[in-house]
Amino acid sequence: MPDLFAATGAEIFAHGTGIAWLALDLSALSALVSFACIRHAKYSIRFRLIWLTMAAVSLGGVGLWLANSVALLAMRVYDSTMRYNVALGAAALAIAVVGVLAGLLISGRTPQIPRLIIGGLTMGLSVGLSTFLTLDALAVQGTVDESLGLIGVSVLVSMALCTATLWVSQVVRRVPMRVLMAVLFALGVAAVYYTAVAALSFSIDPGVRTPSGIPLFDLVFPMFVIGALGLTVPITAVLVAPDRRDAAAQARQPVPVR
Template identity: 80%
Template sequence: MVDLLAAAGADTFANGTGIAWLAVDLSAVGALVSFACVRHAKYSQRFRLVWLTMAAVSLGGVGLWLANSVALLALRVHDSTLRYNVALGASALAIAVVGVLAGFLISGRTLQVPRLIIGGLTMGLSVGLSTFLTLDAISVQGTMEESLGLIGAAVLLSMAGCTATLWAAQVVRRIALRVVVSVLFAVGVAGVYYTALTALSFSIDPAIKTPTGVPLFDLVFPMFVIGALGLTVPITAVLVAPDRRDAVLAARQPVPAR
């Protein structure tokens, strides 16, 4: 199974599977926080965009981009030093957050199938593009080629997963079910990432000088710390904010006649 997830000329789990599990856990936590923010956004008028922005950062920034970047720490390309293009990585982060935010805005407050599908396709394309930019940011001593068929499969998987995620954000209310959906989202993110990774093949020439860029760990470690600390903002907001759904329902109750 591990061999099926490997890019040609690379070892996907060179540093053990623990890093992969850490990425999945990070993705699930980001999704769980995001779903809580979406719930508050559903019943908030004044701060709806703020809630959705926090949801997009949690889901796209932490649950997707940071999780994929952490998973990359386990990758080793045979006979080559890896370097990372920070500009491409930053672009992948921005696309992930903006694409997720667009998906939330398009899908709206209530479940409407046409808007759900358009939002899911928009978010899915952004997630797929972000994943491939994250991988394209890798520089090696040689060349890297991509399989168009597997790229297409990863994008289709991303679209399906994002549409299901938006549907769950609309209809799932119980906390236990949100946890289950968050885990499923993390599995989906991992599926898109490893499908995209298998689309890569490396041709290495050790005689080529070390490529420009930064070691991946030098970028991912501080971003991991920032992302973990950043999640405390939406978590704190969710904990201290009133239950907007109950407040809205209470406001709709008729006032008893005296």
């Protein structure tokens, strides 16, 4: 990873790049599951909100917040003990899920440019805020400064990513293309995260007492297990649910007269 994306006073791949690849895979899988849920929501009236909620949890909760938290495990701040503020982390999770759900509801069932833009901006701002809250939850022995310029870049990338995601979820139907779009979404999430990390500058004072909070691994590991198991719910729902698009097409066909 180029120096442009390295936080001052920290090493973002201190524990190897394997954790970053794990976060990328998790984000891509969650996006693919979310796209399938959105497709079912498009052709469902009675269970539309349930499908969109599952999509928001998959995309915002697992594909964004959990993926960023997993990637954060690879970071090491020089000469400092790191702790994690659970309250800020929970707020970041809630904002990610609610923001994605709001974006999906605003964008509607069919592609409409004004609604896609408004939904993308809403979702993008939420994703950007969630990313920075996740990083702000990291407490160290010292202070953390942020570059406003890189914060702005990260938010712009986030809004572009979310607008494109909403468009893809409505327009792209073929499974191979959805897989490709899910991978591109994961790369976009990584771009937002590492740009946000690059905005951080750590000033460490080893004499400062260990900050309050819990070790990040103690939070992320159980959340990773819960998130991975939680994805089985929408995956199972997608597999057992009827194909509503085909059912709707068949319902519109005239009944042959005998």
